[in-house]
Amino acid sequence: MSGFINRFIERFPAHWRQVAVFFADLVAVVLAWVLAYGMRFNGAVPPEFMRTGLSACVLILPIHAILFRSFGLYRGIWVFASLPDLVRIVRAVASSLLISVVACVFVGFLPPVPRTIFVLHPVFLLMWMGGSRAAYRLWKEHRRYGDLLARGQPVIILGAGRAGANLVAELSRSPAWRVVGLLDDDPNKIGREISGIKVYGRIDELIAWSFQLKAKHAIVAMPSMSRMARQRAASECLRAGVHAMTLPSIEDVVGGGVQAGQFRDIDLHDLIGRAPIDINTPEVGAMLTGRVVMVTGGGGSIGSELCRQIARFRPAQLVLLEVSEYALYRIHDELRERYPQIEVVPFAGDVRDGMWLEAVFRQYPPSIVFHAAAYKHVPLMEERNAWQAIRNNAFGTYKLAAICVAHRVERFVLVSTDKAVNPTNVMGASKRMAEMICQVMQQGTRSTRFEIVRFGNVIGSAGSVIPKFREQIARGGPVTVTHAEITRYFMSIPEAAQLVLQAAAMGHGGEVFVMDMGEPVRIADLARDLIRLSGFGEDQIRIVYTGLRPGEKLFEELLSDQEETRETHHPKLRVARAREVVPEWLDEVVAWMVQRGIPTDAEVRRDLRRWVPEYTPTTRPGLNVVARSHNENLPAA
Structure with missing residues (x-):
């Protein structure tokens, strides 16, 4: 019968x-x-x-007809009738009541319309108009989604705020989820219900509730x-062993690319939990807008993201x-597809x-150069490629700086690395040498x-x-980690590129900017998180420790022992006072880099100790462990 009624209704045009x-x-x-008259006079x-x-x-009938149309009561779709529609009905009925009272008084009916009628009539009318729309919506949703209540995969929602309530309503219509x-940390919400779904407890109780409610998914x-x-909350999902998903944050929605109602699988960005970057847009825009900007290594990870960020500011x-x-x-x-209004000039070369x-x-004289081209893989540059690391990164x-x-x-702007601090490998030493070259160059010029x-x-x-971890997990493991205690600082590529631009706009010449990298992350924990994010347990994909590789430290540092830092007006950037370099050093090191013949890796490491005093090569490949604490030389808060 309901199917016949529905087909009968939908047969008519809207x-x-x-x-x-x-x-x-x-x-x-x-x-x-x-009905109002009947109740007033008891029938x-x-x-x-x-x-x-x-x-x-x-x-009063034409008065109501005109105002109902004027208030747009028939623009909405009944199946989506909600609070705004009810508010619109209340306003239309209230306005009709006022005009009806005035009209009846003006006409002067004898006997007059009882005042009780003007109280009862709008109440009955609101009950009919609002109730009929609500009943239609309930009937329609039950017909469409009622049979879904017993289907779909059970899921727990973490967060009982407005976003959680909206998600409950949205998923009630989904055949995939139930x-x-x-769960919510607000004690005032625990034990209460949202659309018939109970708030059971705190977020840190996810393990117990996921087991009790037989839910293998959480949002x-x-x-x-x-x-x-x-x-x-994301970490609790991994600890509970459930498939973890998340709604985008407010800053992600404002930044574009995602919609507020979408949810996606949790990734490493959610687990590392770094705060969003707030750059001084006018300051960076004044540096880039309408200028010729050059990026070396423009196709690499950092270089390509620098290009994307720079293009937003419309360079010439x-x-x-x-x-x-x-x-x-x-x-x-x-870039051509995303920013067709910008002239992008590609050059292939060394x-x-x-x-x-x-x-x-000569052909395209730039105003700003971002030098991101570098060899950066530590073990690869340590053996058999040490001289190429020097030639590419330092020479x-x-x-480029001389030109x-x-x-x-x-x-x-030189894009450097924390591996240039107290380097124990050739790659880090080559980047420290590049920094020293820029320091000397600054002493000899005021134009750049x-x-x-x-x-x-x-x-x-x-x-x-x-x-690499993802590839190993895709193959079924094992995941190889060099050492159980090895830690690294991590940040997202867009975050790094934005801070490079901010530092460039802030600099007056000769500064070494150090980014706030947050807390170090254990690589072994990172591997475990990736295994769980991929839907496996450590009993399915093992972690194997292989030993430190040539030139590798247990802990990375952001400042050397000889350096101090000072604050800047940006909370995530500090300026290091690096060791001074005498101008004669550059002449000698350039003469060494242009020598004929190719030195062996051992000769490169030997000579690097002369040119980079901070450099301490490993005594035996794969066994270098930095004894001091990795927090020892971090910038003071």
């Missing part, structure tokens, strides 16, 4: 259905008026009052909470230098090629500002440990 609802409301006006209406009542009804409970619905609170030209043809093609194609750099600078920086000075480039920005590992960068 505008005919609106007309039908309109006339049904007018009938309700008459019925409510008659026995005197003839004189009956005549007055019928005349008054003829008068909400069985909510973190806390978009307005702090990032640390969301991180804790964005010049990309990249040795990898494929990486250059990918970022060039992406920053060590001075003649090529000269030709590029390439020298060639920037010759062409009076305004800013040169040299700025250095250090940071640690970025999540998902090419050659980082996380993609």
Whole structure:
């Protein structure tokens, strides 16, 4: 029977259905008026009052009709009738009541319409109009979704606020999910219900409630909470062994790319829990907008994200230098599609090629250069490629910096690494050497500002440990970790790129900027989190410890022993006072780098101790352990 009624209703076009609802409301006006009179006179209406009542009804009916249309009561869809629709009905009925009272007084009915009628009539009318719409919605939702209540996978929602309540309502219509409970840390909410779903307990009780409610899935619905609170909730999901999902945070929605109602699987960004970056947009915009900006290593992890962030500020030209043809093609194609109004100029080549750099600078003289091109894989550069690390990271920086000075480039920004602090490997020493080259270059020029920005590992960068872990998990394991206690600092690629831009805009020349990398993360814990995020347990995918690799530290540092820091106006950036370098050092080190022949790895490590005093090479490959605490030299808060 209900199916026949539904087909009968939906057979009519939408505008005919609106007309039908309109006339049904007018009938309700008459019925409510008659009912009000019947109740006022206990069912026995005197003839004189009956005549007055019928005349008054003829008068108020067009008033209600006009105002119902004016208030847009028929623009909404009944199946989605909600509180705003009820408010609209109340306003329309109240307005009709006031005008009806005035009209009846103006006409002067004898006997007059009893005042009780004007109290009872709107009450009955509201009950009919609001109740009929609510009943239709309940009937429609039961027909569509009622049979879903016993289906779908059971899921627990973490967070009983507005986002959690909206999610409960949304998932009640989903054939895939069935909400069985909510958890929240607010004691005032525990024991109460949202749309019939009970708030059982605190978030840290997820293990017990997921077992009791037989739920293997959980959704973190806390978009307005702090990032640390969301991180804790995400960690509880992994600890409970449930499939963890999350709603996007407020800052993610404001930043674009996601919608407020979407939920996704929890990833490492949620677990690391770093706060969002707030950059001084006008300051960075003044540096980049309408200027010619060059990015070396533009196809790499950091370089490509720098290009994306720079493009937002509408530079006059964005010049990309990249040795990898494929990486250059990918970022060039992406930027052309996303920012067609910006001229993106791709150049394939090596920053060590001075003649090529000269030709590029003559054709497209930049105002700002971001030097992100580097070899950065520690074990790969430590054995058999040590000299190439020096040639690319240090000599390439020298060639590029010299041409920037010759062409009076305004800013040169070197993207450095925390591995340049007390380096124990060739890669770190080569980056420290690049920093020292920039320090000396700054002493010899006032036309170019040299700025250095250090940071640690970025999540998902090419050659980082996380993609390797994911590949090992996809193969069924084991996941290889070098040491049970090894820790690293992590930040997201967009966060790193934004801080590089902020540091560049703040610099006056010669500064070494150090990023606030937060708390170090144990790589073994990171591996466990990735295994759980992939839906496995450690009994299914093992973690195997392989020993430290050549040149590898247990702990990374952000400042060397000889360095101190001072605060800047940005909370996530500090300025280090690096050890001074005498100008004669540069002449000697350049003569060493342009020597004929290729030295052995042992010779490179031997000579590096002369050029980089902070460098302490490993005594035996794979057994280097830094004894001092990794927190020893962090910037003071």
